[in-house]
Amino acid sequence: MADQLPHDTSTKRKLNDPTGASTARMRHNQILFNSSLRSPIQFFVRMFSGKTLVIQADSSDTVASVHWKIHSITGIRPIQSTSSAVPSMEEGLIYRGKQLELSQTLSECGIQNDDTLQLVRRMRSMSHPQTWKLMSDLNLIIDDLCNCNDNPNIITYVTRLSNMLTDFLIKTPNYSSDGSEEYLHIFIHSSVPASLVKLYVSPSLVTKQAAHGCICQFIQNCLNLFANPTIVYRLFAPILFEFCTILRGAAGVDDDLYLFFRSRLAAMMLENVHDVKHVLRLHHVFPFVDELATTLSHSLELSAQSPDFKQLSESDVLVFIQLMHSVKQVIRRQTAFGSPVSLPWLMQDEAANELKGVHSIICNLLDKMELCLKELENQLGLVSIGRREPIVGCWFQYLLILKELESISKLYKGLKEMFWEKMSRRGVGLCYLIGRLSKKSTDYQWILEHKEVTNFKTRQRFALKMLQEGRHMREELWEMLISRSRLFEDSFEYIGHATRRSLRGQLFIRFENEEATGPGVLREWFSLVCEAIFNPQNALFVSCPNDGRRFFPNPVSKVDPLHLEYFVFSGRIIALALLHRVQVSIMFDRVFFRQLAGDDISFEDIRDADPYLYRGCKEILEMDAEVVDEDILGLTFVSEYEELGSRNVVELCPNGRSMIVNSRNRDNYVNLLVKHRFVTSIAHQVTHFARGFADIITDRQLRESFYRILDHEDLNRMLHGSKTAVSVKDWKEHTNYNGYKIDDPQISWFWEIVGSMSAEQRNVLLFFWTSIKSLPVEGFGGLDSKLHIYRLSDSHDCLPTSHTCFYRLCFPPYPSMEVMQNRLNIITQNYVGCSFGAA
The missing domain is CATH 3.10.20.90 (Phosphatidylinositol 3-kinase Catalytic Subunit; Chain A, domain 1)
Structure with a gap:
């Protein structure tokens, strides 16, 4: 019964x-x-x-x-x-x-x-008639508490109330049955939460404190009752929601207890955001989101008006983000609205008020964020003319809000495009923020994949972070003893056969029969190894005909049985060079970079890699259709190429020998030809190079996205460095003196001599001084420290020496400019400049 x-x-x-x-x-x-x-x-x-x-x-x-x-x-x-x-x-x-x-x-x-x-x-x-009776008794006790005020028995009432609430929870049926939900809903339906809140907002401080203690204890007991977060969410989220709703109306949105409940409810919803069955509906969540959005909008407006405004609450931002995760989940579940949601359709549907409200919230906050970024850019403009330093107020919260707005904008038709259009207008401020406040590359990858709103410096910074993350200073040194006569072979043994973990620490290089060690030796080793890897005699890479600095994998590298292992080794070396910020004076051709990034190769991509093939294909594509159909070219779907002195023919598709190229299929012919020449023929080489490169990135999730955040020329700038001639003015501005003064005749002679050198001589001197063959894109300002000239007490007959680890050039006070010129000419000869005077 x-x-x-x-x-x-x-x-x-x-x-x-x-x-x-x-x-x-x-x-x-x-x-x-x-x-x-x-x-x-x-x-x-x-x-x-x-x-x-x-x-x-x-x-x-x-x-x-x-x-x-x-x-x-x-x-x-x-x-x-x-x-x-x-x-x-x-x-x-x-x-x-x-x-x-x-x-x-x-x-x-x-x-x-x-x-x-x-x-x-x-x-x-x-069901549960005794529980309803208990709820009735609870309401009576609360009524008595509301009226007792200074009654000396108030402690007895409070204790009894607390015990009854605890007893209610203890008697909760087994959570695996539906009875537990029905049982706990009695607490809500009986108006006990409303009675407790009424007690909480009573004018008596004593009763208010009593209600506060009972409510908090009850909720904490709720959360502690079950260890499973999903069960806690399913059973107690409605209770938290009930308290939030009543407290908001009775105590106000600034009440501490309300804010605590709202925060706890948001965190619980975030933890169970994928629990589709028990997630709260949008009309349940929207009032909290709207309330927080109003607060954030007002704070952002004040922040835009006053850069030193610091009242953009971190907790408000966090709760807003947590609630928005639930909102996104709810919207995704409502498949009837389509994906993405169309605003014109929403305007005609009265049942979609909350969806329209969320759209309005995003648009409003996005407008306010654009104002804030504009004010930041104004400050950066003042910095550039030396008027003041930018004021750090709420900038970190800016990025958190923007990330959430970008995420939810994907759910509304046209809103994602609006978001990135506004960000492109405010790219300077956005790049400054992510450069100033970034901690992990994964935090801001959502920005970096939209390269159009970022600059090279920002993309470079995060590419380096990807390489650096997951490394620890306590990792053991990976020590290598390299023979100059066997540099490629020894380096391959150490790097190619090392475990990934071994390469996470610092590299320690020493050349046989040489005492020098340190960063300078490491930089020289990287330069020499890369020279060997990209040496045409090793047949691993081919340089572009019109630019000998650009390389892509050699299709005939298989002449060496170890060629694929060498490509893994090459990938590791390049990644390590980037990690240690060593410019190695080489660049990747576009066809190589695009394959590493997982992009398709188009006809236009081969312009530099094979100008002859590019011109031939272009002629075929631009030729008059009637001429092509007359079969004057005599082409079929085959590719002829020379390999190791023999001529080979390969069909580009099944029965390609019998398929004549005409005006209707010539596009397909060109695409297949390009694919065979620059994809199929080097696919294994690219795959093994990418595998070696990925070995240096410790975070697996970042391995696939490294190339996507970079432009083709970004990577080349990082690898090659500056393509412009060394600036003597920049060099001089980034040099300090020890033992000399800037107005000493020896220093004046030195810079006059450097100014008269050829570009090649300056590069040799720079390498002798620093073991750097190419400067960073930023010039001398991109180095990790300034350069130094030290005064020696040696004889005037001594040649200059260098300590490349510390960027030190040392020479005695030569008696004349002619003597100094003679000594510098000696060290700038290529055969001397290829190794160190001292390191």
């Missing part, structure tokens, strides 16, 4: 008596015309559907009239008894654990402003 909510028999008779119902209706009508008895109140009615209605009535109105108000608002006809005048006892209003009689007035029921009632159906079959 099903349990039922206890009622006294008189109540039952009244509810089933049509005459009594009509009497109640007559009494209600009489009261409506008695204006002297009016006392307006506003309260909440929680529907069985989960929605909450706001009802405005008079304290003299009857419960029956409230039922009809609910009907007029919702348009849903209530389940009725044999009399159509009143709702049947299958539907009723619960207040403080008791079903209200239809004939009672709101005043007689004790209903006041901001109270919450629960509309339920099938009252007779309701």
Whole structure:
């Protein structure tokens, strides 16, 4: 037999008596015309559907009239008894654990402003009658607490209230059954949360503190009851939501307890964002999102007006982001709206108010963020003319908000494009932020994949971060002893056969029969190894005919059985050179870079790699269609190429020998020809190079995205360095002196001699001084420290020496410019400049 909510028999008779119902209706009508008895109140009615209605009535109105108000608002006809005048006892209003009689007035029921009632159906079959009794007792105790104020027994009341709340939780049925949800919903339906909040907002500090303690303890016990976060979310998120809703109306959005509940609810929703079955609906979450968005919008506006504004709350931003994760999940679930959501359609659908509201929130915050970035750029303009330093206020929060706006903009048609259009206008400020505040490359990868809004410096910084992340200073040194006569072979043994973990630490290089060690030796080793790798005699790479500095894999590298292992080795060397910020004076051709990035190779990409093939294909594509169809070219779908002195023919497609090239298939012919020459023929080489390069990136998730955040020329700038001639002015500005003064004659002679050198001589001197063959793109300012000239007390016959690790050039005070010129000419000879004077 099903349990039922206890009622006294008189109540039952009244509810089933049509005459009594009509009497109640007559009494209600009489009261409506008695204006002297009016006392307006506003309260909440929680529907069985989960929605909450706001009802405005008079304290003299009857419960029956409230039922009809609910009907007029919702348009849903209530389940009725044999009399159509009143709702049947299958539907009723619960207040403080008791079903209200239809004939009672709101005043007689004790209903006041901001109270919450629960509309339920099938009252007779309701289970857990003892629990309903417990809820009724809780409401009575809370009423007593509201009225006791300075009563010395208040501690007894509070203790009893706390124990009863704990007892309620202890008796929760097994969470694996549906009974646990029904049991815990009784807590909500009984209006106990509303009563506790009413106690919390009471004017008495004593009762307020008591309510605060009981509420917090109850919620903490809820969270501790079950270890499984999913179970906690399914069972207790509705309770948290109930407290949030009531506290927001009763205590206000600035109340500490409300903010705590809102934060905890947001965190719980984030932890269970993929729990589609039990996620709250959008109309549940939207009021909190809207409330936070309003606060953030106001703070961003103040921030844009005053750069030193620092009141953009980190906790507000965090909770906003957590709630937006749930909003995104809800929107994705609503497949009826399509993906992405179309705003014109939303404007015609009254049921999509929350979706339109989210769209408005994004647009508003995006406008405010653009203003903030514009103000930042104004500050950077002042910095450039030396007026002041930029003020760091809420910049870190800017990036967090932008990341969330970008993420959710993907769900609305046209909004993603709007977002990136605004960011492209504010690219200077955005790049400054991510450069100033970045910690991990993964945090801002969402920006970097849109290269059009970033600059080279930003992309370079994050590419280096990808290489550096996951490394520890405590990793053991990887020591190598290299013979100059066997430099390629020895380096391959050490690097090609090393474990990935071994290469995560610092590299320690020493050349046989040489004492020099340190960063300078490491830089020289990288330069020499790369010279060997890209040496045409090793047949690993081919240089572009029109630019000997650009390389791509050699299709005939297979002449060496170890060629694929060498490509793994080459990938490791290049990644390590980038990691240690050593410019190695080589560049990758476009066809090589695009394959590393996972992009398709087009006809236009081969312009530099094979100008002859490019011109031939271009002629075929631009030739008059009639001429091509006359088969004057005599082409079929085959590729002829020379390999190791023999001529080979390969079909570009099945039966390619018999397929004549015409005006209709020539595009396909060119594409297949390019694919064979620059994709198929070097696919294994590219794959093994990429594998070796990826070995140096410790984070697996970053390995595939490294090349995507870079432009082709970005990588070449990082590898080759500056392509312009060494600037003597820049060199001089980044040089310090030890033992000399800038106005000493020896220093004046030195710079005059350097200024008269050829570009090649300057490069040799720079290498002798620093072991750097190419400067960074930024010039001398891109080095990790300034250069130094040291005064020696040696004889004037001594040649200059260098300590490349510390960028030191040392020479004695030569007696004349002619003597200094002679000594510098000696060290700038190529055969001397290829190794160190001292290191």
